[in-house]
Each structure stands twice: as structure tokens, then as C-alpha cells.
């Protein structure tokens with residue numbers, strides 16, 4: 001199956017068209033220019049290959065502004081081409097690039113000195129998360145695990161979600177007969193998401209193509225009634 | 227039936243997700259999903275809440291627009307989208323959507339200025355603007371006077387607010403009077419039972435020493451402060467507040483300045499037409515006083531129906547269709563959004 005992968009949940013704008021062993025990838029590393037570069041990358045990939053049969057999008061968690069560019073783009077492409085769109089937790093796509101003998105953590109920059117994180121077993125299966133917290137507030141056992149991704153504390157270039165991995169994961173989950181999580185992510189309460197989006201996807205791997213915000217918006221009603 | 231390009235416009239600069247489709251200067255559909263109620267409890271638009279709502283509403287609103295207009299996305303000749311000014315995160319949802327449509331369907335895209343849309347939208351109801359016109363744009367986000375040349379690619383800013391937007395002043399005074407958000411419609415309603423000349427609130431930037439430098443600029447924060455002081459003083463004196471009179475007198479102060487400066491701008495620039503746009507254009511007293519003063523000055527007043535005055539996708543499609551008709555060069559896919567965008571930039575061409 002020809003799958004178009006998209007991820008903009010990190011500083012990387014990543015697009016890939018995956019069809020069996022064939023992969024066309026375009027990427028730009030610039031966390032402030034997702035909106036400017038993504039469509040250009042897409043046109044290059046689309047011009048080179050055939051129209052996809054499925055779109056798979058990294059749904060974060062990650063900084064909202066960039067994340068929304070990718071998720072919106074995926075949704076609208078799906079509408080314009082009449083092809084289905086699925087979401088993949090972006091941390092899962094980072095985890096898929098990790099080789100580790102035991103449990104490990106994947107982290108992404110959540111700003112405000114916090115990290116988005118999820119825990120994986122040696123088979124790269126998510127066992128906890130995604131969650132958001134300060135790294136120094138993790139319990140001792142979790143904090144002791146090897147960390148990969150952004151804020152991993154290593155000096156090497158961090159692993160980031162890649163569109164080709166997103167596309168491959170989506171294909172593998174579908175082949176394995178998994179169905180898309182349609183768990184009720186109630187985005188109609190935009191002011192009230194305190195983590196419900198993440199709770200609803202724990203244990204799911206094939207997600208609806210909507211952002212995993214996890215945190216509620218910064219907004220305080222007059223008089224402090226948030 | 228008119229001919230002309232079939233253009234789909236997307237608008238997400240504030241809290242309305244707008245998708246409009248026009249053919250030439252004929253409006254086919256104006257679909258809007260608003261998140262205003264989600265902002266009401268915060269007493270103002272919360273950018274992050276608006277961005278989340280835009281993303282959620284985008285695909286359903288595009289679908290609704292196409293089905294109501296009876297067109298399919300592949301029929302569209304060009305896409306237009308608000309590039310600015312507006313809330314940065316909100317603009318990104320609209321531009322990402324329009325770019326995705328342009329890529330998927332291989333059609334040109336025009337990244338246009340929201341403010342030009344508020345003027346050009348009038349062509350959908352009252353026909354092409356025959357010559358230069360003055361635009362008075364008043365909403366929660368803007369208060370400005372523009373000179374729009376017949377070719378809408380040429381827009382000059384004559385003046386703007388130095389502090390609060392007119393709609394913002396309505397919101398703030400509504401809060402002082404314990405009226406709900408957004409304040410405009412509530413003040414308009416309450417003021418109908420009041421006396422607009424009961425209290426002499428100040429007219430910002432109309433004194434002769436201000437006019438030299440700020441002939442066509444506005445200032446509403448002093449007016450708001452003056453209303454607040456007046457209420458505090460009356461309460462301290464134990465007088466009960468006549469809400470209708472306060473609302474009417476405040477509203478009169480705002481629309482007096484707006485219409486006086488707008489008509490003066492027409493006369494100073496030999497413009498025969500005044501177009502009023504933005505949410506505050508729905509204010510009944512503004513419409514009445516503008517009509518009165520335009521009639522006196524021999525100027526034709528053009529005010530779109532209230533639904534086209536507030537932010538919507540049709541106004542963006544209208545600009546796009548005009549640009550297509552003029553053979554204007556489309557934007558490239560890498561164009562940026564601009565939360566601050568001068569009115570003279572009608573089309574954002576590229577990243578440069």
C-alpha cells in the first residue's frame with residue numbers, strides 16, 4: 001500500500017511516501033517554519049510518486065503550533081483526495097528508531113521546562129504515556145531509564161519522529177488487523193483538555209488524526225474561574 | 227448566472243472558521259463555524275482555544291461549503307486564504323489547509339490580506355466597486371480607514387486605532403455594565419432605550435491639536451476609562467446607574483467619531499463610496515448615522531449584510547476571484563503567515 005507519512009511534532013518537518021521498499025523522503029529541520037516548508041515538501045513528494053492510498057500523520061504530543069500544521073494538512077489532503085487518514089503517536093515513531101535491551105523512555109520538548117514522554121519495553125511497545133511533566137519530577141525508577149528523543153540529555157543529535165517511520169508503523173498496524181482508535185476525544189471542550197486526550201489513547205497505537213494536546217490551553221477566565 | 231473563476235476562500239484570523247465559495251462576483255456559499263461561545267467565559271478570544279477550534283472545524287466546514295454550493299473540490303479554479311493580519315496560531319490552520327488543497331488539486335493559491343477582504347466582500351452583494359472607495363473597518367480586532375483603489379491590489383492606510391479596536395471598547399464597556407461578551411450586540415440592544423446625549427463622553431482624537439497628526443486615526447481607550455470613571459463616581463454618590471443611557475452615550479461617542487472621520491476621509495480623497503466592514507458594522511446606530519452623514523455629503527454608503535460584515539471565507543474568496551480576473555500572479559507554496567500585515571500588502575507572494 002502507498003502511504004503518505006507526515007510529522008511536524010518536533011523541529012523537523014518530515015514528509016515521506018512509502019510503498020513497499022520504495023521511500024521518497026523530504027525533510028527540513030527548522031522548528032519555526034513548518035507552515036512555510038511543509039506544502040513545498042509535499043508537492044515534491046507528490047510530483048515524484050503516485051497519489052497515496054492512505055495518509056498517516058504524527059499526532060504528537062509536541063509543540064502545538066507546529067503540530068497543528070501537519071495534522072491540519074493531513075486531514076485536508078485526505079478530504080481532497082478522498083483517502084483515509086490515521087494518526088500515530090509521534091513518540092512511537094521515535095521509539096521505533098531506538099535499539100535498547102530493556103525498557104526506555106522517549107521524550108519530546110514540551111516547553112516550560114517540561115517534557116512529553118512515554119515508556120516503552122524492549123520490543124518498543126508503549127507501556128505508559130504519553131504524559132507531560134518535568135523530567136526532574138519523574139519517579140526514581142522511571143527517571144533511571146535510558147532516554148531517547150529531545151531532552152534526552154545527550155550531546156548527540158536527538159532522535160525525532162520521521163514521516164517514513166510513521167507511514168511504516170501505520171501500514172504494519174493495519175496489516176496486523178488493528179482498527180483505528182475512535183475513542184471519544186472530545187475536542188468540543190477546547191478549554192478543558194487536562195489530559196483526557198492522552199488517557200483515551202493509552203494502549204492504542206492506531207489513532208484518530210487529531211492532535212494529542214494533553215495540556216489544557218493557557219487561559220484564565222476573569223476572576224480566576226478557569 | 228455570472229461567469230468567472232470558481233474560488234474557495236478560507237478565513238481563520240480570529241475565532242471564526244470561514245469557508246466561502248464564489249464564482250466571479252457571485253456568492254455561492256458562506257459557511258462559518260464560530261468558537262465565540264467557547265471564548266465567552268474567558269471574556270475575550272483565547273488564541274490557543276481558537277486554534278484548536280479551527281482545526282476541529284476545518285474539514286467539516288469545507289465539506290459543508292462544497293455540499294451547499296453543489297460543487298466538488300476538484301471543480302475549484304483557485305484557492306484563497308487569509309495570510310494576515312490575525313492570531314498567529316489561528317492563521318496557520320487556515321493557510322495549512324489552503325496549501326494542502328492547492329497541492330492536492332494542483333491549483334493556484336492566493337494568500338490575501340484580511341482587511342482587503344472586508345471591503346471587497348461588498349462586491350458580492352452590491353456589484354463591482356466602480357472606482358476608488360474608502361473602507362471603514364471596525365471589529366474586535368481592527369479599526370482602520372483605508373483607501374481602496376478600483377484595482378483592489380492597491381490599498382493605502384489612512385489611519386487606524388492607536389490603542390483599543392472599536393469592538394474591544396464595546397466589549398470592555400459591556401463588562402463595566404455587566405453585559406455579556408461579545409459586547410457589541412448587547413450594547414446596541416440596551417442603547418435603544420437610552421438617550422445618546424445623556425452623558426457627554428469624550429470623542430478621541432477629534433480636538434484640533436490632535437487632528438493635525440491624527441486626522442484619520444482613532445483612540446478608544448480614553449473613552450473606556452471615562453465610562454469607567456463616570457460609573458465609579460455615580461456609584462460613590464449613591465446614584466443608581468441608568469445602563470441604557472450609559473450604553474447609548476458611549477455608543478454615540480464611538481459612532482460619532484467613526485462616521486465623522488470616515489466621511490471626512492471620503493471628501494479628502496475624492497472617493498464617492500464608503501464601505502463599512504467588520505463586526506461593528508452590524509451596529510444599528512453606526513449604520514443609521516453613517517447613512518445620514520453620507521446622504522448629507524453626497525456619498526454612496528455600501529454596507530454588506532451583517533453576516534458578510536463579520537469574518538468569513540466569502541470575503542477572502544471575493545479577493546481571490548478579483549485577483550484571478552485581473553490575472554494577478556498567485557502566491558508560491560512557501561508564503562508565510564503574518565500576524566501583523568500592512569494593508570498595503572494585499573497579496574503575500576512568497577517567503578521572501
Ligand SMILES: [Zn+2]
Nearest residue numbers: 340365504537
Ligand atoms: Zn475582520
